[in-house]
Amino acid sequence: MKIKHFLCIILSFSILNGCSNHDELEKGRGTFTEGAVTLFAEFEKLTKESQKALLEKLDENNIDYVVDNQGSVFVRKRDIDKANSCCKQ
Numbered sequence: 587m588k589i590k591h592f593l594c595i596i597l598s599f600s601i602l603n604g605c606s607n608h609d610e611l612e613k614g615r616g617t618f619t620e621g622a623v624t625l626f627a628e629f630e631k632l633t634k635e636s637q638k639a640l641l642e643k644l645d646e647n648n649i650d651y652v653v654d655n656q657g658s659v660f661v662r663k664r665d666i667d668k669a670n671s672c673c674k675q
Contacts, residue, residue, distance in 0.1 A: 626651070644672075
């Protein structure tokens with residue numbers, strides 16, 4: 587009987603952990619949900635220097651951004667045009 591309870595608890599924790607919404611959007615000036623942002627620059631296409639320059643431009647133009655764990659940069663959907671005009675060359 588104890589084994590059933592133990593397995594039930596383990597299964598419950600596994601389900602809860604899998605269902606939790608761990609945002610990978612962790613650092614940056616903005617704090618918003620995944621649905622409110624759009625990918626602005628993929629980490630595969632950014633060097634450390636270009637990412638730093640991009641983040642400085644976004645800061646200078648008061649555009650909130652979020653950098654995920656891999657290094658991709660996200661901006662709010664409503665700010666995408668402003669970000670494109672100031673930061674994409």
